[in-house]
Amino acid sequence: MVSSSYAAGVISQLEDAQDVGFSHVVFELYADDRTMQPHHWQVFETMGAAQEQRQALADKGGWSGHDDRHIYCWPIDRLLEELQTTHSLNNRQAMNLNNLEDIKKEVANLGFSQQSIDQLEPQMRTGTGYFNVREQLPGDNGLPVDLTLHLRKSNESEYYNLNKFEAVAGKIPPVVPGQQYMVISENKDNPERPLVKAFDSGYEAIEFFKKQKGNSELAIGESPEAKQNLASKEQGTVNYVNNDFKQAYFGSAVSQTFYVQKGVGFSAQQAANMVQGRTVHRDNMLNPNSGETYRAWINLDQGIPKDDHGNYKLKQMNDPNFGFDLDKTLNKFKIKELADPAQKAAIVQGIKNGDRIEVTVTGKDNKEQKVLLEAQPRYKTMDFYSGKGDKLKRELFQKAPSQNLDLGKDRGKSKDKGEDMGMSI
Structure with a gap:
């Protein structure tokens, strides 16, 4: 098959030559890869004239004078067909590879594993119209959460689109390796x-x-x-x-479809936590009417039936309007890791993903213990759990109320200041 990095230009010129009556072309190819250069071809009105030129060029080593070139005499129609086929395949391959890289980036940005990313290319190369990629994340009590990416090819092009993925949590134990x-x-x-x-x-x-x-x-x-x-x-x-x-x-499993727009949406970890009943935070929620982004704490409203698409309604608590201040709430409790900025940042990020974070707390007996911490934005507080998942009384880990001897004296001023601040927001 003839190829040329200048195929589009050569095709255009050959078509113009056909329009004015040329029927045959003499051209030179590299012997090793059959690549055609744009200046190494010539058109003729008759086959006889073209064959004479081919022989003359062959005797002197072609236009380049090298013996690693071959000289051909073909009808223009044949060369056009070869170049058009090769050019189309090259464009398609480049498009698919670009699409592959885009999809890989979107899947990575959503927090899916490298194992899932590695499954994309072999599936996309088959050209199938639709395929799934599955992944499991560890869930509560050792039970996994199943995630399924849905990828579909466009009806109008070779491009694949990632528009949604599904998360399912329930009571199904994971299989051991090999089963x-x-x-x-x-x-x-x-x-x-x-x-x-x-x-x-x-x-x-x-x-x-x-x-x-x-x-x-x-x-x-x-x-x-x-x-x-x-x-x-x-x-x-x-x-x-x-x-x-x-x-x-x-037992009934909890499932939800999460929609993705150009790689933006709930992450894999956030989705897994939401189907397990937890609340996550996003700072890039999109207002469909204004097109502006906003911040919110979000969970699945499992207290009402699913919609016609089989999904729970998203319950949103806008941040900061709802009034849940994560930093201030954390500081109400005796959590050892908060003293270290790096550890605190990791805790905050984990909580925003909806994770249950292991922290060290000090109880009423002044003894340290490891517990699991989870945000409850709806009630503007935190929940604590044992390693076995049993809920613990948060009061055991609260700091003593701060004492301020001047509180009463300045109460009126504080009230006025608070009202002024409220009016200015």
Whole structure:
């Protein structure tokens, strides 16, 4: 296949030559990579004239005088077809590679792992119209949160778009390395060889199993031959659920679709925390009416039914208007790490992601202990948990109220000052 870095210009000139009656072209190619230079070709009105020129050039080593060149005589139509095909493929490859880099950057900015990023290229190179990339993040009590990126190719171009990802949290235990969830169904065409569908996600395996109409089995293991039965159906009716798996099977998972606009949206970690019932902070929420960004604490309102798209409504507490001051709230408690600026910054960032952060607190008995800290912006306070997830009384870790002997004397002035400040906001 003929190629040229100047293909667009050469194509245009050859088309012009055709328009005025030229039919054949003599050109020179590099022997090793079949690359054509823009000044190493010449057009002719007849094939005979073109062949004479080809022979003359071949005798003297072409335009360049080098023996690593080959001289050809082709109809212009043929060379145009070669150059147009190559030029189109090169443009498509460049477009896809640019698109790949853009998608990689978006996925990285959302906080997904390198493992997920590495899955993008082989999927995009297949040219499939739609594909998923799955990832798991650790959740509360050792139960994972499943994340699924949805990528779709545009109907108008070769570009892929990342518009959304889904997060699911529930009671499904993770698989150990080497194992997988599987649904084993009867094969009516060949009863000796049942149908086996494997799943990385326990949530998807359960949903698929629940839709089966005939005899089927939900299992976990390395293979159908080395499996543990979790549940089974006979003629579409569940007749067995493993006692240790009942909470996972009958419990309801919490799922939410998070939408992304040009790589901007809730991060993977924020999404995982939100489906576990926690609140996150964003400083780049977009007002669709004005186009301006604003800051807010946000969680999923699980107290009302989902919308028609299967999503919970986002409950937003604008910052600072709602009145939750994270820095002041943290300083109400005896948290050792707050004395170190770097550790404090890490705690603040983790809290804004919705994480439960391990900190060292001092209790009423003046003894230090490790606890988990979580923000409760709705109630303008913090919650504390043991390592096992048991909620602890926050009063145990509060600082004593500060004493100010001049408080009463200056109370009137303070009130006036507060009112003035309120009016100026």
